[in-house]
Amino acid sequence: MVKNTFISGFSQEEKEENRGSVEFQVFSFTNKIRRLTSHLQLHRKDYLSQRGLRQILGKRQRLLAYLSKKSRVRYKELIGRLDIRELKTH
Template sequence: MSITSEKKNELINEYCIAKNDTGSSFIQCAILSERISNLTDHFKIHKKDYHSKRGLLILIGRRRRHLNYVKHKHGDEEYKKLIKRLGIRK
């Protein structure tokens, strides 16, 4: 359900803006999207895991707030590029 450090470093390298960027909203959205997809796969097997479902909803809300920040701070173009790269609809 959690992501490995190798996968996290891979996402950081893929979505970084600057050389030493490790915590921008772009990276945070990518990491949260990976965790959300892992939990979604978990729920295909464990349909009645309601406690983890609450955690999933928290992660989705956190990603939504990061995406809103990107939209207001960096503009609609960067927002749409990020959503397309992450494979999120909207």
């Protein structure tokens, strides 16, 4: 049920054409992050899942940093669509 609500953000045609795009990768990482956080709320001592979550968060952060450098408009649109926080700037 939860998965279907997030997948509806991308139409079937967009998924088939642009699986390698930065937006789709961030979208799929966000789905994985939401699934893992709900899992970790039940299983607090699952340290391997915590490690996997940190790795996925790092990958998503790097992709978002890349996208913000390349196209600020696409970055802002993606942040708004997925309802995630903006990157911290140093």
